[in-house]
Structures are given as C-alpha cells and as structure tokens.
Amino acid sequence: MKYDVVIVGAGVAGLESAIVLASKGFKVAVVESKPAEKIGDKTCGDAIGIHHFEKISLEIPSKVIDYKYRGVKIYSPSEKHGLIVPGEGVSVNRVRFGQWLLEEALKKRVELYDSYVLTDVIIKNDMVEEVRVKKVNGPVVELKANAFIDASGARPALRSKLPDTWPISDKPFTTDFNIAYREVIRSVNPMPEEDSKYALIYLNAEVAPGGYWWLFPKSDDRVVLNIGLGVVWNGVYNPRHNYEKYLKPRFRGDLIHAGGGIVPTRRPLPTLVWRNVGVVGDAAYTVNPVHGGGIGSSLEAAYIVSTYIGNGLEAGGVDEKKVWEANIKYMQAYGAKQAGLDILRMYLQKLSNDDFEWILKNKIVDGSSVYDLGVKGELGEKILHTVSAMIKLLGKPSLLNQLRIMRSYMNRLISLHSTEYPKSPEELPKWMSLVENIVEEYARTIGFDRGQKVKW
Ligand SMILES: Cc1cc2nc3c(=O)[nH]c(=O)nc-3n(C[C@H](O)[C@H](O)[C@H](O)COP(=O)(O)OP(=O)(O)OC[C@H]3O[C@@H](n4cnc5c(N)ncnc54)[C@H](O)[C@@H]3O)c2cc1C
Incomplete structure (x- = not known):
C-alpha cells in the first residue's frame, strides 16, 4: 500500500497528526497495536490545562471532559502546608477523548490499521521507504509512504529502528524517565469539598522519590478519584510497591482501573525531523519535565511537525533541510521551556x-x-x-x-x-x-x- 504519510501510534499525538495531514488532503494511514475500541485507553492522570487546547484551536466536545479544576494545589510532605497555583484545567475521559479523535480522523478518510504492530523499517537511499506491520495472529503488510511519523509513545517503535547516525534516534538515560503507577477508584468517602476543586500534588520524597504523588478528582460527586505516583527510574524504586504501601491504605473504594507506564521527564529530542521521518509526543520527549503532563504538548508537537511535513509534501518532498523550521517552531512554542x-x-x-x-x-x-x-x-x-x-x-x-x-x-x-x-x-x-x-x-x-x- 502506498500513502503520503504513515503514522505509527494512535495516541493523542498520532491522531492529531493524522487529522492535520488528512485535513490538507493527504492520504494517511495510522498503525496502532491496540484494537480500535481500545484507542484512548491510556494509563494517565488525565489532568490537562485548558490553554493547551486553545493554543492549537482544538475544540473538544463536553462529553470528553469528566471534571473541571480551578488550579493545582501543592502540598508539603507533612500535608500541613499548601500552595495554590491558579489556572483552569480539566480531567479528560481518556477513552472518550481518544475515540473522539479517532472519529475525527476517520471522517477525514484516515485509514486505520488497528491491532497491527510495527515490526520492520526498510531504508533505501538514506530514506525510509516502507514499514512492515503485522496483524496480531495475522499477515505482515508493507506500507510505503513519502513521509513517516513516529507517534508510538515513550518507548518509540520506529525511530529506535533507525540508524545510530541519524540524530533522531538519540538515546536517553534511565533517569530521563519517571515510572508511574495509578489507580482510578470509586472512593467510599467523598473528597473534602474545598480540595476537590483542585488537582492535588503531594511532594514527598519518601512516597514518590524523584517525582510526586497525586490525587485528581474526576466526578462532581467527589468520589471518583485518580490517585497515583511517579518515581525516578534508577532501578531502585517501584511505584506500585509504594502505592500499596503508602496510598492504598488511605483510599478505600472500588477499583475502576489500574495501570502503570513510563513518562519521559526531560528536554525534547534534539531534532523532531530527520530524512523523511517526523517524531511527535512522548516518542519525541515532549512532556513537561517537572509535572509530567504530556497530553497538551504532544498535541502541540503533533500540530507543528505534521503541518511542516504537509508543507514539505506540497513543495515536493520531505527531508530535514526542507522541514527544519518545524524544530525551530517547536523549540519556541514549548521545547526551550x-x-x-x-x-x-x-x-x-x-x-x-x-x-x-x-x-x-x-x-x-x-x-x-x-x-x-x-x-x-x-x-x-x-x-x-x-x-x-x-x-x-x-x-x-x-x-x-x-x-x-x-x-x-x-x-x-x-x-x-x-x-x-x-x-x-x-x-x-x-x-x-x-x-x-x-x-x-x-x-x-x-x-x-x-x-x-x-x-x-
Ligand atoms: C501514569 C501516567 C500518568 C500521566 N498523567 C498525565 C496527566 O495527568 N496529564 C498529562 O497531560 N499527561 C499525563 N501523562 C503523560 C501523557 O499520558 C502522555 O504524555 C501522552 O499520552 C502521550 O501521548 P502520545 O500520543 O505521544 O503517546 P501514547 O498515548 O503512549 O500513544 C502511543 C500509541 O502508540 C501505540 N504503539 C506503541 N508501539 C507500537 C507499535 N510497535 N506498533 C503500533 N502501535 C504502537 C500504543 O499502543 C499507543 O496507542 C501521564 C503518563 C502516565 C504514564
């Protein structure tokens, strides 16, 4: 199959890239290892400042919002002292958000290869010519394209298969990541009303060494709570263990969802484009290194990189020289910060x-x-x-x-x-x-x- 652009990963970054490029009339395929109905099902704290949507003019429907925040409240280790950081935010319903982005992409005729895993990258004349993707228990399909985008998350599937001489394949250190674990529960006790207006962050180097633990309310009745913690990845700490030890005993209730994941908490990848490949979202380390929020910046990176790749394709081809401006724009918008x-x-x-x-x-x-x-x-x-x-x-x-x-x-x-x-x-x-x-x-x-x- 031949496309203008093949995107690996149908998270927020991949789907936003697909929407931007398909809106310009390009023939786009998205490869995703999950089945279509699981798209959006990402282990996350779900909290995001609304300015991120405004920045890229993304009008999200109210059905994808579970709850609204007035700001973030940061607690000291003793929990006796707090600090309120103002700023409107929301708790997104990640599954509905992902499914909505998918609907928008499919409306624009994006082709979805769901339950397909990227297995090989074929390089010819110093360019990626095709990727091979394999259906779970099914055949291998060869997808050719003029440009490729890696949106496969914190453990990048595409750019990790590129030559070491391409700077886009740059390797990080373990401590560039937090490893996180979180549970969403229906709590027996509602959260205290005053605190429930905020996304709560607890600084505590014993509970969450090299990170923090969080308590993010998700429902108006104050009983659905997203509770989790992140720790620096240094081979010593285990977030699940700390959750069981410190947080589980404090929050009684029925489990709705549990899961873990890694979060790149560092500066961005040195370049988000090389040859005919772009990288967006966690795969390009676009997360905020201090609070670990990456939904908004993934969307922003996707918007910028896919816009420039689109411009490159319109002008006859994509390589790092032709779309270099994408890096400059991203660094100005978020990377330098x-x-x-x-x-x-x-x-x-x-x-x-x-x-x-x-x-x-x-x-x-x-x-x-x-x-x-x-x-x-x-x-x-x-x-x-x-x-x-x-x-x-x-x-x-x-x-x-x-x-x-x-x-x-x-x-x-x-x-x-x-x-x-x-x-x-x-x-x-x-x-x-x-x-x-x-x-x-x-x-x-x-x-x-x-x-x-x-x-x-
Ligand atoms: C526990 C936790 C809590 C977090 N809390 C917050 C928060 O409160 N607020 C916030 O803004 N951010 C938060 N983040 C970060 C945020 O979730 C990510 O930054 C964001 O989802 C990144 O989106 P993405 O599209 O780049 O990657 P992902 O959402 O990871 O999407 C990548 C997609 O690629 C697919 N894929 C991977 N490999 C392959 C392959 N080989 N073939 C095909 N498909 C593949 C995956 O299945 C996945 O669907 C949190 C992260 C974690 C782990």
Whole structure:
C-alpha cells in the first residue's frame, strides 16, 4: 500500500497528526497495536490545562471532559502546608477523548490499521521507504509512504529502528524517565469539598522519590478519584510497591482501573525531523519535565511537525533541510521551556522532605510565581528577587547559592534551545554535544547520577 504519510501510534499525538495531514488532503494511514475500541485507553492522570487546547484551536466536545479544576494545589510532605497555583484545567475521559479523535480522523478518510504492530523499517537511499506491520495472529503488510511519523509513545517503535547516525534516534538515560503507577477508584468517602476543586500534588520524597504523588478528582460527586505516583527510574524504586504501601491504605473504594507506564521527564529530542521521518509526543520527549503532563504538548508537537511535513509534501518532498523550521517552531512554542525545566527537575529530584517542608512552610514561592515558572519555564528576575529575599531573611545561604547555580544552567539551556538552536541540520551535531556537556556538567555539580543509557 502506498500513502503520503504513515503514522505509527494512535495516541493523542498520532491522531492529531493524522487529522492535520488528512485535513490538507493527504492520504494517511495510522498503525496502532491496540484494537480500535481500545484507542484512548491510556494509563494517565488525565489532568490537562485548558490553554493547551486553545493554543492549537482544538475544540473538544463536553462529553470528553469528566471534571473541571480551578488550579493545582501543592502540598508539603507533612500535608500541613499548601500552595495554590491558579489556572483552569480539566480531567479528560481518556477513552472518550481518544475515540473522539479517532472519529475525527476517520471522517477525514484516515485509514486505520488497528491491532497491527510495527515490526520492520526498510531504508533505501538514506530514506525510509516502507514499514512492515503485522496483524496480531495475522499477515505482515508493507506500507510505503513519502513521509513517516513516529507517534508510538515513550518507548518509540520506529525511530529506535533507525540508524545510530541519524540524530533522531538519540538515546536517553534511565533517569530521563519517571515510572508511574495509578489507580482510578470509586472512593467510599467523598473528597473534602474545598480540595476537590483542585488537582492535588503531594511532594514527598519518601512516597514518590524523584517525582510526586497525586490525587485528581474526576466526578462532581467527589468520589471518583485518580490517585497515583511517579518515581525516578534508577532501578531502585517501584511505584506500585509504594502505592500499596503508602496510598492504598488511605483510599478505600472500588477499583475502576489500574495501570502503570513510563513518562519521559526531560528536554525534547534534539531534532523532531530527520530524512523523511517526523517524531511527535512522548516518542519525541515532549512532556513537561517537572509535572509530567504530556497530553497538551504532544498535541502541540503533533500540530507543528505534521503541518511542516504537509508543507514539505506540497513543495515536493520531505527531508530535514526542507522541514527544519518545524524544530525551530517547536523549540519556541514549548521545547526551550522544557529544556529549562529539565535542569529544575534535576534540582528538585535532589531535594529532601525537609527542604520541601521548609520551602512551603515559609512560603518561599507563591502560587503565581509557580504558575509563571510553569508557563514560561524561566526563573525570572522578579521571582528570583523575591525568593532570594525570603531565603536571606530565613538564613539559608547554601540554598541561595544552589538556586543561583541552577538558574544559570537553566538560562544556558533555554538559550541553546531558543535563540541558539541550529539554523540548519548541519549545525546540529555540534549543538547536541554542547547541550550534552551542559547537562552532564550540571549533573556533576549537584551530584546527580544520570543512570544508564537506554538501548531504545
Ligand atoms: C501514569 C501516567 C500518568 C500521566 N498523567 C498525565 C496527566 O495527568 N496529564 C498529562 O497531560 N499527561 C499525563 N501523562 C503523560 C501523557 O499520558 C502522555 O504524555 C501522552 O499520552 C502521550 O501521548 P502520545 O500520543 O505521544 O503517546 P501514547 O498515548 O503512549 O500513544 C502511543 C500509541 O502508540 C501505540 N504503539 C506503541 N508501539 C507500537 C507499535 N510497535 N506498533 C503500533 N502501535 C504502537 C500504543 O499502543 C499507543 O496507542 C501521564 C503518563 C502516565 C504514564
């Protein structure tokens, strides 16, 4: 079969890419290992800020929203101190959201190969010529296309089969990921009314080392709850074990759904396009490194990359030179912020419960500063000034020094991913080693063990 574009993965990123490209009249196929009726069934916290939909003008129907939030409330380890970060959000019904995206894609004549797994990638003349996909208990089908998009999630199926010399196949470290486990339950006890208006995040390095645990309400009667935790992947911690130990005894109720998964909590892949291949969503590490939210940024990356691939196809072909602008646009829209937050993430992963308690108890940061940090990904002058004044007042000079060092690395990485991002693919290898050296240097400075290189 011959298509304009073959997309691997029918998560939010793959389906959004399919919709964008099919809307322009291209012949698109989506390959998905799940059966069609399971599309959207993704283990997730389900929480997303509504600004993400607004940014790409995606008008989601009300049937895909389970619940609405006024913001996020962050609790200290003792749970005595809290901080409210304002901002409207929703709890999406992931299955209905996925099924709705699928309907939209099928309406635009996207062809779905459901229950098919990508097995092989055939390269000819330094381009991907075709992919081979196999139906569960069925035949192998060869799909040719002018361009391919890897949207297969945190463990990428397509780009991991590309030559090592293609920078799009870049390999991460284990600590670039959180491993997460969550349950959705119908609780015996409704959540307290005041808290139920927020998505609750609990900082606790004992319960969720290198991550956090969450309690996200999902229903107006305050009994359907999405509870979970993420831990840094370093071969030591097990999120399911910690869930059973710390959270299960606190929340009694009937289980609706349980599951786990991995979340890339790092800066984006150095390039989202190479030869005739694009990468979007978790496969391109587009998740926010600090809070682990990736639905919105997956949609955004998909929108940008597929738009440029479409433009390339219209102009006669896709390769990294012709669609390089996709990288520049993504870095401006989200990637540079992610890069800054990657440094902050490493810093936060080194903090202890005492540090978290001290910061929240003494109100070192306020909700609007955290919001600014989340939206812009920068520790602006104003925030730094206020935070420094508070730290000085309370006498923790070592913290002040750590903060200054962290900020200078954040700024360096933001700058590399924005104004200093390569203007053309030829400059990429040099830029990649600069970025790697800075991340490695910061890790060394704070004594952060980055773990092992992952094979995929
Ligand atoms: C426990 C957990 C909690 C989370 N909580 C939140 C949250 O509250 N808010 C938020 O915004 N984000 C959250 N995230 C992150 C968010 O779920 C992801 O960032 C987002 O779903 C990524 O979408 P995607 O389309 O890139 O990948 P996916 O949704 O993973 O889709 C990839 C698709 O590719 C398919 N696939 C994989 N391999 C193959 C293959 N070889 N052949 C064919 N098909 C294949 C898969 O079946 C899947 O359908 C959470 C993640 C986890 C694991």
